[in-house]
Amino acid sequence: MAMSAADIERFIKEALPDAVVTIRDLAGDGDHYAANVVSAAFKGKSRVQQHQLVYAALKGRMGGELHALALQTSTPED
Amino acid sequence: MTDINQWIDNEVKSNGVVLFMKGTPDMPMCGFSGRSVQILQHLGVPFKGINVLESNELRQGIKDYTNWPTIPQLYVRGEFVGGADIMMEMFQSGELKQMLSDKGMA
Numbered sequence: 001m002a003m004s005a006a007d008i009e010r011f012i013k014e015a016l017p018d019a020v021v022t023i024r025d026l027a028g029d030g031d032h033y034a035a036n037v038v039s040a041a042f043k044g045k046s047r048v049q050q051h052q053l054v055y056a057a058l059k060g061r062m063g064g065e066l067h068a069l070a071l072q073t074s075t076p077e078d
Numbered sequence: 079m080t081d082i083n084q085w086i087d088n089e090v091k092s093n094g095v096v097l098f099m100k101g102t103p104d105m106p107m108c109g110f111s112g113r114s115v116q117i118l119q120h121l122g123v124p125f126k127g128i129n130v131l132e133s134n135e136l137r138q139g140i141k142d143y144t145n146w147p148t149i150p151q152l153y154v155r156g157e158f159v160g161g162a163d164i165m166m167e168m169f170q171s172g173e174l175k176q177m178l179s180d181k182g183m184a
Contacts, residue, residue: 047164063147070163
């Protein structure tokens with residue numbers, strides 16, 4: 001069970017069209033990534049809420065197909 | 079509320095700091111859980127480690143409880159703080175220590 005960086009980026013952009021997404025593959029096994037996501041949709045939201053938006057974009061794959069995604073989220077002005 | 083939800087709700091509200099993790103503080107079974115334990119130990123914060131591997135019902139229940147798909151999960155005074163990456167980010171910025179002392183936990 002694994003996901004490609006391109007899949008992750010595509011899912012996030014489908015849900016957050018303005019998102020700027022940078023993904024690093026931490027282990028080369030398709031299971032451990034770090035992602036930096038910048039989107040205006042995060043404005044006024046707590047870190048937890050911002051990350052939940054990204055997890056929702058991944059439609060339930062987080063924690064299953066994708067074991068680890070170290071997330072950093074910010075708004076364009078941050 | 080399902081009984082597992084009730085059980086979780088009670089645990090997070092009756093303990094100051096709770097870390098739902100894989101394994102135990104003395105024997106973490108996952109890198110992220112291990113790192114989260116180290117952060118809390120480094121801050122000298124007493125906490126209750128709950129091993130979600132002990133029951134599938136708990137392992138799924140905790141994810142439903144906060145609509146958060148991964149383990150570990152940190153709660154302070156009944157409030158969900160975040161998973162390993164948010165804990166690390168807050169620890170590095172000093173925000174975690176500040177929040178814990180604001181809530182009288184450190």
